Amino acid sequence: xxxxxxxxxxxxxxxxxxxxxxxxxxxxxxxxxxxxxxxxxxxxxxxxxxxxxxxxxxxxxxxxxxxxxxxxxxxxxxxxxxxxxxxxxxxxxxxxxxxxxxxxxxxxxxxxxxxxxxxxxxxxxxxxxxxxxxxxxxxxxxxxxxxxxxxxxxxxxxxxxxxxxxxxxxxxxxxxxxxxxxxxxxxxxxxxxxxxxxxxxxxxxxxxxxxxxxxxxxxxxxxxxxxxxxxxxxxxxxxxxxxxxxxxxxxxxxxxxxxxxxxxxxxxxxxxxxxxxxxxxxxxxxxxxxxxxxxxxxxxxxxxxxxxxxxxxxxxxxxxxxxxxxxxxxxxxxxxxxxxxxxxxxxxxxxxxxxxxxxxxxxxxxxxxxxxxxxxxxxxxxxxxxxxxxxxxxxxxxxxxxxx
Amino acid sequence: xxxxxxxxxxxxxxxxxxxxxxxxxxxxxxxxxxxxxxxxxxxxxxxxxxxxxxxxxxxxxxxxxxxxxxxxxxxxxxxxxxxxxxxxxxxxxxxxxxxxxxxxxxxxxxxxxxxxxxxxxxxxxxxxxxxxxxxxxxxxxxxxxxxxxxxxxxxxxxxxxxxxxxxxxxxxxxxxxxxxxxxxxxxxxxxxxxxxxxxxxxxxxxxxxxxxxxxxxxxxxxxxxxxxxxxxxxxxxxxxxxxxxxxxxxxxxxxxxxxxxxxxxxxxxxxxxxxxxxxxxxxxxxxxxxxxxxxxxxxxxxxxxxxxxxxxxxxxxxxxxxxxxxxxxxxxxxxxxxxxxxxxxxxxxxxxxxxxxxxxxxxxxxxxxxxxxxxxxxxxxxxxxxxxxxxxxxxxxxxxxxxxxxxxxxxxxxxxxxxxxxxxxxxxxxxxxxxxxxxxxxxxxxxxxxxxxxxxxxxxxxxxxxxxxxxxxxxx
Numbered sequence: 001x002x003x004x005x006x007x008x009x010x011x012x013x014x015x016x017x018x019x020x021x022x023x024x025x026x027x028x029x030x031x032x033x034x035x036x037x038x039x040x041x042x043x044x045x046x047x048x049x050x051x052x053x054x055x056x057x058x059x060x061x062x063x064x065x066x067x068x069x070x071x072x073x074x075x076x077x078x079x080x081x082x083x084x085x086x087x088x089x090x091x092x093x094x095x096x097x098x099x100x101x102x103x104x105x106x107x108x109x110x111x112x113x114x115x116x117x118x119x120x121x122x123x124x125x126x127x128x129x130x131x132x133x134x135x136x137x138x139x140x141x142x143x144x145x146x147x148x149x150x151x152x153x154x155x156x157x158x159x160x161x162x163x164x165x166x167x168x169x170x171x172x173x174x175x176x177x178x179x180x181x182x183x184x185x186x187x188x189x190x191x192x193x194x195x196x197x198x199x200x201x202x203x204x205x206x207x208x209x210x211x212x213x214x215x216x217x218x219x220x221x222x223x224x225x226x227x228x229x230x231x232x233x234x235x236x237x238x239x240x241x242x243x244x245x246x247x248x249x250x251x252x253x254x255x256x257x258x259x260x261x262x263x264x265x266x267x268x269x270x271x272x273x274x275x276x277x278x279x280x281x282x283x284x285x286x287x288x289x290x291x292x293x294x295x296x297x298x299x300x301x302x303x304x305x306x307x308x309x310x311x312x313x314x315x316x317x318x319x320x321x322x323x324x325x326x327x328x329x330x331x332x333x334x335x336x337x338x339x340x341x342x343x344x345x346x347x348x349x350x351x352x353x354x355x356x357x358x359x360x361x362x363x364x365x366x367x368x369x370x371x372x373x374x375x376x377x378x379x380x381x382x383x384x385x386x387x388x389x390x391x392x393x394x395x396x397x398x399x400x401x402x403x404x
Numbered sequence: 405x406x407x408x409x410x411x412x413x414x415x416x417x418x419x420x421x422x423x424x425x426x427x428x429x430x431x432x433x434x435x436x437x438x439x440x441x442x443x444x445x446x447x448x449x450x451x452x453x454x455x456x457x458x459x460x461x462x463x464x465x466x467x468x469x470x471x472x473x474x475x476x477x478x479x480x481x482x483x484x485x486x487x488x489x490x491x492x493x494x495x496x497x498x499x500x501x502x503x504x505x506x507x508x509x510x511x512x513x514x515x516x517x518x519x520x521x522x523x524x525x526x527x528x529x530x531x532x533x534x535x536x537x538x539x540x541x542x543x544x545x546x547x548x549x550x551x552x553x554x555x556x557x558x559x560x561x562x563x564x565x566x567x568x569x570x571x572x573x574x575x576x577x578x579x580x581x582x583x584x585x586x587x588x589x590x591x592x593x594x595x596x597x598x599x600x601x602x603x604x605x606x607x608x609x610x611x612x613x614x615x616x617x618x619x620x621x622x623x624x625x626x627x628x629x630x631x632x633x634x635x636x637x638x639x640x641x642x643x644x645x646x647x648x649x650x651x652x653x654x655x656x657x658x659x660x661x662x663x664x665x666x667x668x669x670x671x672x673x674x675x676x677x678x679x680x681x682x683x684x685x686x687x688x689x690x691x692x693x694x695x696x697x698x699x700x701x702x703x704x705x706x707x708x709x710x711x712x713x714x715x716x717x718x719x720x721x722x723x724x725x726x727x728x729x730x731x732x733x734x735x736x737x738x739x740x741x742x743x744x745x746x747x748x749x750x751x752x753x754x755x756x757x758x759x760x761x762x763x764x765x766x767x768x769x770x771x772x773x774x775x776x777x778x779x780x781x782x783x784x785x786x787x788x789x790x791x792x793x794x795x796x797x798x799x800x801x802x803x804x805x806x807x808x809x810x811x812x813x814x815x816x817x818x819x820x821x822x823x824x825x826x827x828x829x830x831x832x833x834x835x836x837x838x839x840x841x842x843x844x845x846x847x848x849x850x851x852x853x854x855x856x857x858x859x860x861x862x863x864x865x866x867x868x869x870x871x872x873x874x875x876x877x878x879x880x
Binding site: 327351 | 774816
């Protein structure tokens with residue numbers, strides 16, 4: 001099966017969304033093209049081995065999940081500095097239409113798959129971040145609440161030459177009551193200019209009635225850095241893809257991921273890097289904990305192209321199982337087309353170390369507390385990668401909350 | 405060192421595999437695959453009715469299944485047209501089921517195996533030897549002392565006749581059913597030849613038994629079936645070697661291997677595969693290990709145009725263990741897609757996979773592996789380690805492991821590294837007076853040593869020679 005026709009969707013729906021926002025013609029066109037791409041687009045690839053499909057996206061009933069004309073969110077954006085532009089996507093169109101037009105879709109083809117096309121056709125919220133040349137800003141925050149059955153968000157970050165920016169985004173469920181399930185779709189494009197440095201942190205903690213699709217992709221120019229932190233705590237089912245194309249010589253990317261699944265949560269976490277220029281470096285680090293009957297799926301791809309001379313590429317993934325009924329699938333892949341490469345990857349799955357537990361208990365710490373301490377400790381190597389205190393505190397707090 | 409190297413160079417290894425013999429056969433089927441073909445093969449072998457039925461059912465499954473095309477990065481199989489293959493060629497020999505003296509074979513077949521060094525190896529290092537030429541075993545012999553202990557080592561076709569009950573129970577039923585994949589189904593329909601090995605309880609066959617498979621004719625397919633049954637507490641080491649001269653048309657090898665490792669039994673299965681570079685090597689190999697049983701797969705994939713082979717072990721009984729050691733060497737025009745599959749279905753099971761691959765001159769290697777730990781397989785552990793060496797920028801080296809963990813009390817680790825031959829290593833060896841070629845050869849020999857040390861010395865030397873042949877003169 002490739003696609004599901006959503007009957008309530010029509011050209012008219014898309015035009016209404018665009019008209020309400022008084023959007024320029026090119027964007028309306030892009031949306032309509034995405035809409036028609038739905039007819040042929042495929043759902044995102046999911047790993048399948050004999051007898052096991054790692055994530056079942058086909059089971060999602062988009063007909064009932066997608067409610068395009070009643071999208072609602074409450075989003076608070078702070079820039080911390082006048083020199084950087086942080087605006088709701090729609091508002092930004094009036095003043096920065098040219099920059100947006102030049103970059104929109106340049107990183108992530110709206111017709112990449114069925115879910116991206118759906119998202120581009122229907123998005124009503126999102127953020128535009130523009131960092132002019134040489135500007136250095138640390139605390140851009142975007143805190144969003146989802147208040148409708150479905151919400152489609154589109155974010156574009158343009159960092160010009162030698163600029164630097166740290167962006168933290170979070171999404172939670174708001175107070176508005178919604179019957180049945182929800183669907184949240186979040187597309188993020190990051191364009192990092194020469195010698196620019198973008199750190200993009202994302203914290204997803206939606207209620208467990210939500211399905212989340214998130215695809216974030218960055219491209220780097222020469223000497224640029226794009227670092228991602230992707231933390232997933234909420235949602236019933238999460239499909240998250242974090243990707244960097246290292247297109248500039250000497251550019252770098254780090255992808256740090258954390259997840260913590262309880263009950264019957266399902267996380268499908270993907271981290272991918274394409275090395276397409278010389279002297280590029282990538283570091284992929286993901287750590288996750290699974291309790292109850294939660295399940296995780298991880299795919300990491302380090303793709304080294306023919307022209308990627310002198311590449312360094314590393315990947316680590318560790319999953320900790322707290323419950324006997326949890327399940328973890330992992331596939332760390334290396335695709336190497338250039339021999340001048342140093343690449344490694346590793347993946348482990350295990351449980352809390354019995355000796356460590358015994359040691360703590362012998363110090364008269366009760367077993368529950370001891371276990372919780374070890375789980376907190378398990379996250380330390382990834383928390384240390386998070387440079388922003390506020391974000392690290394948020395993640396720590398959510399870990400603690402889950403351990404109670 | 406250098407004099408030893410020279411000695412090796414004087415042996416014309418290439419000529420040993422590349423010679424061709426005029427095609428002579430007693431019976432040759434038509435090209436392609438129909439129900440008629442299957443009936444003709446079965447009739448020519450005078451098989452019991454149940455085997456014909458199994459073949460026909462497998463044929464049906466083959467025809468229903470699509471060609472595998474959706475595996476990420478898989479080798480191109482578009483050239484593989486089963487209608488262009490001659491599935492069955494019975495060599496022209498007097499005795500069916502394998503002569504027990506080399507002298508009884510027609511001269512050209514005798515000469516073939518002489519050149520491959522099989523009779524020589526038999527004298528020195530083996531408990532028994534089987535030799536297959538085209539579709540049937542032409543020579544089969546085992547030392548008497550094993551026969552006396554009840555060890556059976558015979559041609560698979562003969563086993564169907566003489567050990568019917570045990571073959572009927574184990575042949576493509578619970579280990580590799582034809583429904584497993586399209587080429588297993590193909591194999592089930594037109595299999596011919598191969599070995600049957602039966603080792604009784606508490607018997608240790610101290611020296612390895614070997615089967616050698618040779619394809620001589622252009623455009624043929626070889627579909628030998630190997631069935632190994634090691635009863636409780638027994639131990640056996642089986643070695644298979646394969647080669648064929650190179651033709652312009654493609655050849656197809658689609659073997660089937662089934663291994664039953666009884667309680668506390670130990671089976672080692674070693675393969676040195678050197679098919680010609682027009683051969684598609686699409687095999688299905690699987691072992692089932694009972695309580696405390698131990699299975700070892702040692703595979704060297706040097707030849708073939710494209711290989712898709714993932715020897716698998718099902719760890720069915722408590723405390724069973726598996727050990728995979730694989731080496732893949734892909735040169736110009738070769739796509740070696742190989743790996744390992746392990747299913748941990750019982751508690752206290754262990755597996756280790758060690759994979760080494762070398763890609764050069766535009767070749768591609770891929771490690772594709774699956775480790776599955778079932779719910780309830782407590783205290784299982786698995787460690788997968790993949791190392792790849794790349795020589796140049798035209799080559800490709802991929803690693804695609806899949807891990808499925810349904811049990812929390814486990815220890816799972818996967819690791820992989822990719823590197824190039826270090827300039828410093830080469831410089832060091834050169835400073836000791838070795839030239840560039842020799843230095844690279846030594847580094848490669850060191851890289852694959854974990855594999856060669858698992859093989860009897862004759863085979864280790866053979867493998868080293870093959871590697872050397874691949875490396876010769878092509879380094880820059």
